[in-house]
Amino acid sequence: MKILITYYSRTGVNESVCKSLQSKLDCDIEPIIDTKNRKGLWGLLICGFDATFKKMSKIGAIEKDPGNYDLVIVSTPIWAGTITPAIRTYVFENKDKFKKVAFVSVSGSGEENKKVLPDFESLANKKVITSLLLRRWAVRKGTHQEKVESFVKEILSQDKEIK
Numbered sequence: 001m002k003i004l005i006t007y008y009s010r011t012g013v014n015e016s017v018c019k020s021l022q023s024k025l026d027c028d029i030e031p032i033i034d035t036k037n038r039k040g041l042w043g044l045l046i047c048g049f050d051a052t053f054k055k056m057s058k059i060g061a062i063e064k065d066p067g068n069y070d071l072v073i074v075s076t077p078i079w080a081g082t083i084t085p086a087i088r089t090y091v092f093e094n095k096d097k098f099k100k101v102a103f104v105s106v107s108g109s110g111e112e113n114k115k116v117l118p119d120f121e122s123l124a125n126k127k128v129i130t131s132l133l134l135r136r137w138a139v140r141k142g143t144h145q146e147k148v149e150s151f152v153k154e155i156l157s158q159d160k161e162i163k
């Protein structure tokens with residue numbers, strides 16, 4: 001099964017989890033670049049504002065065509081109770097190319113943010129095959145590994161189904 005991981009990460013936590021997933025799944029990975037300046041206090045306020053109003057953001061050109069993959073794993077922080085503007089744009093622009101999607105998020109509240117899945121699924125126009133929602137502090141402490149392992153196992157079991 002050909003797998004692509006795409007992620008947006010402002011402060012590097014989603015990125016670190018995605019890189020570890022990449023090495024476990026031995027797959028391709030691509031960061032999504034938000035072209036909007038989100039640095040500093042003003043940048044933070046804009047992040048919250050844009051997310052609250054479910055705004056999209058202009059993203060940098062993507063190099064990997066999601067249509068070439070059996071599964072795309074999309075990872076995002078949660079801002080103001082929802083997915084980030086860059087990921088909203090990526091999913092909206094590529095929804096017709098996704099064959100299967102899985103959802104990953106490292107955020108302040110982890111599992112509690114499962115409530116964002118209906119919005120994500122309606123944007124992607126399909127149900128996620130599985131999801132991994134982690135708390136930022138758990139990743140920092142390294143206590144998230146068990147959840148990562150069971151997510152990887154679930155993805156690999158899909159691999160058998162596709163073959």
Ligand SMILES: Cc1cc2nc3c(=O)[nH]c(=O)nc-3n(C[C@H](O)[C@H](O)[C@H](O)COP(=O)(O)O)c2cc1C
Nearest residue numbers: 009010011012013014077078079080081107108109
């Ligand atoms: C503007 C803003 C709003 C946020 N809102 C939420 C939220 O509503 N719920 C939550 O669980 N985490 C929230 N967070 C925390 C981020 O989701 C968390 O720090 C995440 O791990 C950042 O990921 P990154 O390092 O990949 O950018 C917010 C962070 C920012 C900057």
